[in-house]
Amino acid sequence: MEDILRTANELGLMIKGTELYRRYEEVSRKLDADPPSRALLEEYASLSEAMYMKEEQGAPIEPADKKNLQELSEKVSANQLLKEFIATQSYFMNLMMQVQNAISNPKGEPRTKSGIITPGTSGKIITGV
Numbered sequence: 001m002e003d004i005l006r007t008a009n010e011l012g013l014m015i016k017g018t019e020l021y022r023r024y025e026e027v028s029r030k031l032d033a034d035p036p037s038r039a040l041l042e043e044y045a046s047l048s049e050a051m052y053m054k055e056e057q058g059a060p061i062e063p064a065d066k067k068n069l070q071e072l073s074e075k076v077s078a079n080q081l082l083k084e085f086i087a088t089q090s091y092f093m094n095l096m097m098q099v100q101n102a103i104s105n106p107k108g109e110p111r112t113k114s115g116i117i118t119p120g121t122s123g124k125i126i127t128g129v
Contacts, residue, residue, distance in 0.1 A: 007069065015099070018095075020095060023088055027081070027085045034081055037082055040075055040079065041082055041085070044072040044075075044076050045066060047065070047072060048069065050065075051065055051066075051069060061084065082095055
């Protein structure tokens, strides 16, 4: 168990050491320091989510909502900081999905040595805390 947690920590440090992670952190700080851009992004995300929920529930979407979303989309597209944030966030989330996929579907043979106890055996559970 300790090996797994140590390796997970190493993975976290590797991710934090990437240029992509540093760029994502930097652009996130810029966005936090720009209340109008942050508010625009939040408004766009909120309206997008509301329209998605209506669509999922089969509820009608008002033409005014469509028009408002289109206008917000154009404002987001015209905002250089938001374009940079969305692109960087997309690349970073793609990396995280690839990492999750590698964890869920590892290639190679499982390591047999493990400090993890199995159900039905006695032993101390190691939590790392």
